[in-house]
Amino acid sequence: MTDLIHRAQAGxxxxxxxxxRAHVGRVYALCLxxxxxxxxxxxxxxxxFVRAWRKLGSFRGESAFSTWLHRxxxxxxxxxxxDALRRRLRVESVPDPAALERPGRTASEGLGLDLExxxxxxxxxxxxxxxxxxxxxxxxxxxxxxxxxxEGTSKAQLFRARRLLREMLGR
Amino acid sequence: MTDHERxxxxxxxxxxxxxxxxxxPPRDLWPDIAARLATAGRRRAWRPLVWLxxxxxxxxxxxxxxxxxxxxxxxxxxxxxxxxxxxxPITGRTTLRAxxxxxxxxxxxxxxxxxxxxxxxxxxxxxxVLAVRRREQRFALERGTxxxxxxxxxxxxxxxxxxxxxxxxxxxYTLAVDSVGNGVLRVTAGIVAFGSPGRVAFVPxxxxxxxxxxxxxxxxxxxxxxxxxxxxxERVDSAPGDRTALAAALAAARADDGLSLWxxxxxxxxxxRGAVFDRLAQLVPxxxxxxxxxxxxxxxxxxxxxxxxxPRTVWRVGF
Numbered sequence: 453m454t455d456l457i458h459r460a461q462a463g464x465x466x467x468x469x470x471x472x473r474a475h476v477g478r479v480y481a482l483c484l485x486x487x488x489x490x491x492x493x494x495x496x497x498x499x500x501f502v503r504a505w506r507k508l509g510s511f512r513g514e515s516a517f518s519t520w521l522h523r524x525x526x527x528x529x530x531x532x533x534x535d536a537l538r539r540r541l542r543v544e545s546v547p548d549p550a551a552l553e554r555p556g557r558t559a560s561e562g563l564g565l566d567l568e569x570x571x572x573x574x575x576x577x578x579x580x581x582x583x584x585x586x587x588x589x590x591x592x593x594x595x596x597x598x599x600x601x602x603e604g605t606s607k608a609q610l611f612r613a614r615r616l617l618r619e620m621l622g623r
Numbered sequence: 624m625t626d627h628e629r630x631x632x633x634x635x636x637x638x639x640x641x642x643x644x645x646x647x648p649p650r651d652l653w654p655d656i657a658a659r660l661a662t663a664g665r666r667r668a669w670r671p672l673v674w675l676x677x678x679x680x681x682x683x684x685x686x687x688x689x690x691x692x693x694x695x696x697x698x699x700x701x702x703x704x705x706x707x708x709x710x711x712p713i714t715g716r717t718t719l720r721a722x723x724x725x726x727x728x729x730x731x732x733x734x735x736x737x738x739x740x741x742x743x744x745x746x747x748x749x750x751x752v753l754a755v756r757r758r759e760q761r762f763a764l765e766r767g768t769x770x771x772x773x774x775x776x777x778x779x780x781x782x783x784x785x786x787x788x789x790x791x792x793x794x795x796y797t798l799a800v801d802s803v804g805n806g807v808l809r810v811t812a813g814i815v816a817f818g819s820p821g822r823v824a825f826v827p828x829x830x831x832x833x834x835x836x837x838x839x840x841x842x843x844x845x846x847x848x849x850x851x852x853x854x855x856x857e858r859v860d861s862a863p864g865d866r867t868a869l870a871a872a873l874a875a876a877r878a879d880d881g882l883s884l885w886x887x888x889x890x891x892x893x894x895x896r897g898a899v900f901d902r903l904a905q906l907v908p909x910x911x912x913x914x915x916x917x918x919x920x921x922x923x924x925x926x927x928x929x930x931x932x933x934p935r936t937v938w939r940v941g942f
Contacts, residue, residue, distance in 0.1 A: 465660060472653055477645030484646060494652055501656045566928040567638050567911055586639050614632045621635075621911055 457517055461508050468508075472501055475518060479525050485583045486529045488572035496532060500525045526584070530598055533576065570620040574613050581606050582613035638911060643932065647828065649792060651812050654774045696720050697735050697755055704731025706744070724751040727767065739780060740773035753783070764806075768799040772812070787819040787834045794828070804836030809846075814936075817843075822890075827936050830882060833857070842886045845935055851875040856883055863891055873898065878906040881933040889921055896921075907933055 459467035479500050484493040504524050511520050571579060580599060584590040585606070590598070592606040599606070696718035705712040707726045708719060713733070719725055727733060727748045735742040737760055744750055748767020754760065761781045762769075772795040773780045780791035785804030789796070794813025800806035808817050809831040817824045817832055819839030824832045832843035841860040844853055852875035858868035869891060876884055884903040888896050896919040904915075910932050917925040930936055 465657065468660070469653060469657070472656065476652065477647050480648045481644060481646040490649065494648060494650070497648060497652055498656050498659065501652075502659045505660050566931070567642065568931060569928075586636060587642060614635055617635060618632075 454513075457508075457511065457513075460505075461511070468501075468505060471517070475521055476501075478518065479521065482522065482525050482583075482588070483529055485568075485571055485587060486526075486580055488574070488576075488579055496525075496529050499532070500528045503528055522588075526588075526598060530580065533580070534600070567617070567621065570617050573620060574616055578609045578613035578616065581609035582617070585610050586614075641908065641910075641932070643934075646931075647813075647936075649777075649814065651774055651795070697737055697752060697760075699725060700734045700736070702732040702734050702743070704728065704746075706731045706733040719752050719755075721752050721754050724749060726750075737773075737780075739775035740771060742772075743770040745769065764798060764800050766800050766802050768797065770797045771795060784834065786836045786838065787817050787840045790816040790818070792816055796826075806834045808832050808834065808840075824886060825930070825936075827882070829935055833860075835861075842883050842890060844883045845879055848880055848883065849875050849877075852880060852883065856887070859887065860890065866895070869895060869898070873902040876902065876906065879934050881907040882936055885926070885930060885933055888918060888926065893919065903929075 456467045456470050460471055476497065480493060480497050483496040483500070484490065487493050487496060500521070504521055507524065511517065571582065574582060577599075581595055584595050584598070585592065592603045592610075595601075595606045596603045601609075697720075698716060699706070699708070699713060699719055700716045701713055704727065705714070707713060708717060709723055710726075719735070725733060725735075725744060725748075727744055727746050729746045732746055733744040735744065737755075738757070739760060742762075745768040748769065749765040750767070750769060751763040751765065752761075753763055758779060759781065760775075760779060761783070763783045765785070769782070771780065771782070771791070773791045775791065777792040778790055782789045782791075782798060784798065784800045784806055786800075786806065789798055789808060792814045794810055794815055796808060796810040796812075796815050798806065798808050808815060808826055810826045810828050812828050814825060814827045817826055817834065817840045819834075822839050824840040824843045826832050826843045830843045830845050833841045835841065838860070842856040844856060852872060855868050855872035855875060858865050859872055862868065869887075872883070872887065881903060884899055884906070888899045888903070891899060897915060900909075900915050900918045903909075907929075909918075910928050913925045913929050918929070
């Protein structure tokens with residue numbers, strides 16, 4: 453793996469392709485759960501590896517490559533979310549604030565059984581915190597820094613996500 | 624978050640721990656990434672950055688135009704020997720259109736360039752072009768072997784064989800058919816739906832499925848499945864009432880063979896589906912809401928939900 457990284461850092465695309473093959477499953481799983489949408493996850497995976505290619509020179513081996521790539525992936529997805537939110541806020545108001553409390557999609561309609569689908573159906577903010585905290589093992593402090601929110605907000609979102617998941621799973 | 628609150632959600636956290644850490648994308652994303660790397664290279668001072676966007680846009684237009692120009696026909700190039708198009712030898716490069724047949728003898732090979740990918744045609748093959756449209760590129764493999772690498776939306780690239788139809792869901796695979804219509808499909812990227820009337824096999828990368836004339840696709844297995852399991856699956860497929868073979872298959876299966884057991888559920892008599900459920904649940908715990916009763920009655924939603932938890936499968940939604 454180290455040899456592949458060195459070769460990729462030197463501009464060897466074949467080596468980078470090998471790194472892609474080794475890590476794409478983990479990156480896709482993360483993007484899929486953070487976005488809740490397959491098409492969006494595919495786009496973010498592409499963004500992640502393009503960003504990784506650009507930034508590969510800054511990888512010094514101080515952490516595992518998989519850990520570094522994971523951070524790149526989280527940054528890519530969250531920054532895309534922030535950009536999209538900024539664009540939306542410029543043109544939309546929220547007439548019904550309570551709508552933000554309800555599941556954002558109906559991915560679980562008629563099913564309500566599958567945890568993956570239930571996660572995908574969470575509102576964006578709650579889903580991101582849930583995935584980062586409960587699935588990926590981030591702390592609230594790390595999530596707060598990544599998402600640009602207060603730690604208390606992260607905790608509240610986590611509680612909301614868990615509660616919504618329970619409702620969706622019929623417990 | 625207090626410990627008390629954590630304990631309130633203990634059941635949820637246990638389910639989360641069982642989620643797969645890795646999920647293969649439903650299609651190969653590398654071609655798109657590779658195309659972007661060419662323009663996303665690490666910046667150097669001398670690069671004419673001002674011109675890059677314009678050059679990239681121009682290149683995109685050229686690629687688009689070339690793709691459109693190529694769509695109605697398949698480009699054929701000779702890799703070895705003298706392949707034939709409609710009985711006439713091919714030299715160099717030519718095109719194949721709908722209705723035409725490409726044949727190779729034992730010493731010849733050919734390469735097909737499609738707008739959505741490429742196909743290598745091995746020796747001793749007869750391949751007919753059924754349709755070449757932007758949204759459907761359909762072939763009939765009458766006999767022989769092809770290796771396909773496709774990057775297209777699901778269901779665009781389709782290959783018919785005498786016993787089953789391979790529908791690409793974003794993948795690479797090798798498909799071989801013998802002179803009586805039996806064959807084998809091995810998938811090396813993505814996932815393929817391999818079906819005949821009444822039965823379908825979903826074959827993810829790293830898995831293989833045999834197919835038989837008059838019966839259709841058998842039960843897929845991962846490439847390192849034990850020979851004993853493969854033999855037992857073959858016997859169950861040919862004689863669904865062979866209880867001894869079923870018992871042998873269940874005994875030989877590992878968690879990594881969940882793919883095979885998942886397919887077996889629908890291939891055995893209803894009276895024995897419960898036994899398959901029990902063994903699969905032992906190896907790959909059923910996700911929330913997937914019940915024995917539902918699986919025995921072949922509840923599609925439950926089976927689909929379970930699929931996404933099987934080791935070595937590809938995330939599959941909506942097909």
